[in-house]
Amino acid sequence: MTRSPVTVTVTGAAGQIGYALLFRIASGQLIGPDTPINLRLLEIPQAVKAAEGTAMELTDCAFPLLRSIEVTDDTHRAFEGTNIALLVGARPRTQGMERGDLLEANGGIFKPQGEAINANAADDVRVLVVGNPANTNALIAQAHAPDVPAERFTAMTRLDHNRALAQLAIKLGVGIDEIQRLAIWGNHSATQYPDLFHAEVGGKIAAEQVEREWLSEEFIPTVAKRGAAIIEARGASSAASAANAAIDHVHTWVNGTAEGDWTSAGVVSDGSYGVPEGLISSFPVRARDGRYEIVQGLEIDEFSRPRIDASVQELVDERETVRRLGLV
Ligand SMILES: NC(=O)C1=CN([C@@H]2O[C@H](COP(=O)(O)OP(=O)(O)OC[C@H]3O[C@@H](n4cnc5c(N)ncnc54)[C@H](O)[C@@H]3O)[C@@H](O)[C@H]2O)C=CC1
Numbered sequence: 001m002t003r004s005p006v007t008v009t010v011t012g013a014a015g016q017i018g019y020a021l022l023f024r025i026a027s028g029q030l031i032g033p034d035t036p037i038n039l040r041l042l043e044i045p046q047a048v049k050a051a052e053g054t055a056m057e058l059t060d061c062a063f064p065l066l067r068s069i070e071v072t073d074d075t076h077r078a079f080e081g082t083n084i085a086l087l088v089g090a091r092p093r094t095q096g097m098e099r100g101d102l103l104e105a106n107g108g109i110f111k112p113q114g115e116a117i118n119a120n121a122a123d124d125v126r127v128l129v130v131g132n133p134a135n136t137n138a139l140i141a142q143a144h145a146p147d148v149p150a151e152r153f154t155a156m157t158r159l160d161h162n163r164a165l166a167q168l169a170i171k172l173g174v175g176i177d178e179i180q181r182l183a184i185w186g187n188h189s190a191t192q193y194p195d196l197f198h199a200e201v202g203g204k205i206a207a208e209q210v211e212r213e214w215l216s217e218e219f220i221p222t223v224a225k226r227g228a229a230i231i232e233a234r235g236a237s238s239a240a241s242a243a244n245a246a247i248d249h250v251h252t253w254v255n256g257t258a259e260g261d262w263t264s265a266g267v268v269s270d271g272s273y274g275v276p277e278g279l280i281s282s283f284p285v286r287a288r289d290g291r292y293e294i295v296q297g298l299e300i301d302e303f304s305r306p307r308i309d310a311s312v313q314e315l316v317d318e319r320e321t322v323r324r325l326g327l328v
């Protein structure tokens with residue numbers, strides 16, 4: 001059965017993530033193979049022509065699900081009737097920078113976009129912020145969209161989640177699909193905490209199947225610093241893997257997590273696990289009925305607690321910084 005078309009807005013459409021993302025959206029991988037897509041591409045004026053070139057290529061793919069493509073530099077038009085907003089457009093970091101260094105440069109982008117979403121988007125709009133620092137940019141956008149339920153603003157930590165799945169699978173010599181209940185806590189930054197104390201492989205806790213030294217000295221830093229390692233190797237930040245994670249994040253949000261499993265996403269805290277209310281922090285989340293919900297009732301051991309707290313403290317500090325800048 002063909003469903004009603006969905007309007008998907010992608011900002012930064014002419015960028016490297018945009019190029020890896022748009023063709024997958026148009027081919028039906030974002031939501032599913034039965035849902036036609038209207039694409040809106042937002043770019044800054046200098047990059048509109050390049051985005052139009054990408055739009056020409058999208059047309060040339062003759063994707064059966066792609067109903068329309070519109071390129072614009074008008075933020076309000078870009079979000080008119082939008083059901084899914086992928087906020088990718090931002091300046092990426094380069095070697096030697098932390099993502100937090102981008103707060104001032106990129107923070108200013110997310111205030112007008114939050115306002116435009118508030119004024120123009122569809123009632124069911126769902127927002128994924130990819131542009132860094134993703135959690136705090138999502139907070140800025142959400143703060144300027146008072147009419148949209150806060151829970152509809154999310155930040156991407158699915159790339160971190162996927163990186164953690166892959167590192168654990170390599171270590172244990174298992175398939176990705178044999179791992180369940182892994183989670184990333186906190187900020188999409190070097191302080192993030194990938195948690196193996198609830199993750200299960202073959203029905204047994206993953207942390208008990210690896211040496212503690214590997215966990216603290218290799219696994220956690222490899223996952224947390226993978227973005228920088230990619231920048232060093234490629235000379236540019238992750239693009240195809242970031243696009244892939246954005247597809248995963250939205251697909252799961254719309255279609256749900258598998259029974260008994262969960263994933264990771266930056267979502268608005270309700271105060272769970274001591275994360276101050278209102279912060280957009282990564283948690284273990286389940287998706288049901290089109291909503292992400294924080295998994296409740298997990299016991300946090302003494303290895304995990306200070307690591308989660310440190311990453312959450314960084315989010316508190318980022319919120320203070322954007323408050324001082326008048327962005328929230
Ligand atoms: N959350 C995550 O896991 C990840 C986040 N990122 C972040 O994603 C962002 C984009 O990365 P790339 O595509 O590699 O960068 P890029 O520099 O290739 O592309 C960014 C695009 O955004 C556009 N842009 C800038 N300001 C805009 C605005 N106000 N409205 C619309 N478009 C605007 C630029 O013209 C450019 O075409 C960066 O902030 C990067 O750090 C990257 C990888 C993973």
Ligand SMILES: O=C([O-])CC(=O)C(=O)O
Pocket residue numbers: 092093099132159226227228230231237238
């Ligand atoms: O590291 C960066 O700046 C890009 C990014 O967020 C990632 O690859 O995780």
